[in-house]
Amino acid sequence: MSLDLAAVLPALLPKAIAWAEDRSAEILKNGVELSARESTLAVAVGVKAPERIRIQSVAAIPVPEDAELASVARASGLLGAGTIGLTLGYGIYVCDGHRSTRLISHECRHVYQYEMAGSIGDFLPVYLQQIVDFGYVDAPYEIDARQHEITAH
Numbered sequence: 198m199s200l201d202l203a204a205v206l207p208a209l210l211p212k213a214i215a216w217a218e219d220r221s222a223e224i225l226k227n228g229v230e231l232s233a234r235e236s237t238l239a240v241a242v243g244v245k246a247p248e249r250i251r252i253q254s255v256a257a258i259p260v261p262e263d264a265e266l267a268s269v270a271r272a273s274g275l276l277g278a279g280t281i282g283l284t285l286g287y288g289i290y291v292c293d294g295h296r297s298t299r300l301i302s303h304e305c306r307h308v309y310q311y312e313m314a315g316s317i318g319d320f321l322p323v324y325l326q327q328i329v330d331f332g333y334v335d336a337p338y339e340i341d342a343r344q345h346e347i348t349a350h
Contacts, residue, residue, distance in 0.1 A: 224288025
């Protein structure tokens, strides 16, 4: 990774947490509840409170307005043209046309990870440090989410 994420992370972390908390609040306000099937998926991947989850369909996953934060999010692989889902606490963004069993189970596993951490402010430092240490694809939270994907039969 050409970006020195380790060097910029400490300064950007408060901005990242604030952005994630704001977007989560937006999803929780405007999003829709899980379907009965999706709620069953959430429980299957470990979510303790699936009734709190909301999904907001979007044409594209929002990118932070802060230019530096947006640049780092793109360069790290966290956000980009290929991003079709993003979990922020109990809020999940899903790009239009991509709401599938596999994606919902993956994103719900991230909800579980947030639940275990306790909050967005407690989850993000660990998750972003994993991206620094291992890269996005090999971050332990991403590996865990992929291992808990459920595919339709």
